[in-house]
């Protein structure tokens with residue numbers, strides 16, 4: 001684990017008059033492997049290592065009796081800064097405000113739609129759920145069951161395309177006086193041009209105030225490409241990381257933050273509709289460091 | 291360029307680093323990528339071919355699926371949430387139906403919203419039949435019921451779908467162990483195969499997933515899904531290296547025909563320039 005490995009290096013460096021560049025590079029090599037092991041994308045890992053190196057060559061390490069500890073702290077701070085972003089509430093200023101959920105197949109969008117609905121109802125909002133997933137068997141039924149569980153209205157959009165269904169659902173939500181409409185979409189791969197075109201059309205059709213990427217926390221190196229492509233398609237306003245209860249290190253979170261600058265808003269911590277928390281950057285940084 | 295050991299490198303330093311980067315970005319793992327490239331370079335005439343051969347040799351030898359001489363072939367499908375179990379079962383059922391075999395599927399995911407409804411659509415499309423119980427029923431009871439019926443009515447194939455679960459959930463892992471035990475209770479030589487479905491875009495967490503599931507369910511093979519996406523599935527190399535489980539099939543899309551046998555050579559080629 002990184003903290004143990006760095007602990008060893010810190011121990012070796014204790015009381016050294018100064019940290020040589022060789023010692024520092026040895027430390028950075030260990031850090032690099034640990035970050036890759038935590039599924040931080042390679043380009044992001046490189047960026048973090050050069051940043052840590054730069055700060056570590058500064059005065060604070062040279063003066064310290066515990067240079068190893070200082071280097072670890074520099075990395076921890078770099079991670080927390082990257083993940084920190086501006087913490088703001090969801091933009092629910094329109095009536096109805098549409099929250100668009102998008103992401104890969106099986107990421108947890110439909111379940112997250114239910115969780116988000118429950119959270120917002122708890123904040124006193126009048127919420128409706130709708131799905132434009134016409135591909136996956138029983139996708140809309142799944143969301144209808146969840147709507148029942150969290151006691152919100154399910155709106156069945158009508159139309160021959162996902163965009164048309166979405167538009168009709170937004171109109172209906174407006175007529176029924178909802179504050180928020182959560183829009184669940186079909187899972188898609190970023191290399192599927194036709195489906196990426198579809199999500200662009202859906203986003204353009206509904207003018208969503210929040211466009212959230214739902215990403216599985218155990219995603220590997222491709223989290224970078226996934227975040228970039230969805231950002232380019234829908235101009236993401238945030239990300240929700242799911243299945244963090246799988247004891248994942250969660251390096252995918254760094255890839256999202258680094259490539260899009262978009263904040264991670266919530267994390268899914270289980271299968272039930274109440275397994276949903278506000279994202280905590282410090283805690284995530286700690287997990288990635290192991 | 292000379293490398294320690296005295297052999298002459300066929301590729302430049304930069305070319306080797308690019309190859310290593312490629313392996314890392316394909317989710318092979320930082321340490322494994324470094325070791326593979328290092329070993330390939332040390333071999334006489336370090337070349338991409340040497341690397342390719344060492345990667346192919348890491349893949350487990352393909353043993354035949356444990357098909358029984360008589361009675362139903364029983365397959366248990368397990369894995370983490372959302373990896374593609376239910377869809378994969380639709381594809382496997384279709385494959386067996388196309389071979390003229392009768393297929394019975396047990397809907398042992400009794401928890402998730404519309405799980406049984408989703409499976410029912412796939413079973414119908416595959417031309418197979420399904421056993422289900424009421425929502426919230428004990429998954430082990432559904433599995434038992436399905437096996438019994440499969441044996442009594444001479445089905446050729448019985449497939450049990452289970453709920454997704456994370457390997458860190460003690461209660462759900464115990465439940466899975468119980469499902470497996472009960473299957474054996476219903477039919478002693480079953481399950482003949484236990485396949486874990488792994489999402490092809492997963493990172494290094496897949497190692498812990500396979501480790502824990504194998505401990506609890508006795509995994510005998512893997513299916514890697516969503517390889518039609520941006521994920522190259524390099525995690526397969528890591529899993530082969532550590533567990534030696536055969537990769538039976540790969541999923542390459544959301545339709546019934548999107549199932550292919552795993553081709554080790556093609557897979558390794560896709561990870562290299």
Ligand SMILES: Nc1nc2c(ncn2[C@@H]2O[C@H](COP(=O)(O)OP(=O)(O)OP(=O)(O)O)[C@@H](O)[C@H]2O)c(=O)[nH]1
Pocket residue numbers: 103104105106107108109110111112133136139185186187188242243244245246267268269270271275371372402454455456
């Ligand atoms: N353990 C755990 N499971 C989760 C979490 N979020 C979702 N799931 C599960 O992940 C699986 C997939 O969730 P879905 O909501 O169907 O995913 P989806 O993105 O809508 O899938 P598609 O519509 O097929 O793209 C289900 O079994 C969910 O119960 C989470 O935070 N933790």
Ligand SMILES: Nc1nc2c(ncn2[C@@H]2O[C@H](COP(=O)(O)OP(=O)(O)OP(=O)(O)O)[C@@H](O)[C@H]2O)c(=O)[nH]1
Pocket residue numbers: 105106136187189369370371372373374375376377378399402405452453454455487515516517518519540541542543544548
């Ligand atoms: N692109 C692609 N999508 C796939 C593949 N296999 C499954 N999917 C999709 O992944 C999503 C999840 O599939 P499911 O079959 O519901 O996964 P599961 O493991 O049964 O999920 P839970 O039962 O909720 O744990 C669905 O949208 C499937 O269509 C594949 O090979 N490629």
Ligand SMILES: [Mg+2]
Pocket residue numbers: 109110111133139184185186187
């Ligand atoms: Mg869905």
Ligand SMILES: [Mg+2]
Pocket residue numbers: 375376377399405452453454
């Ligand atoms: Mg399923």
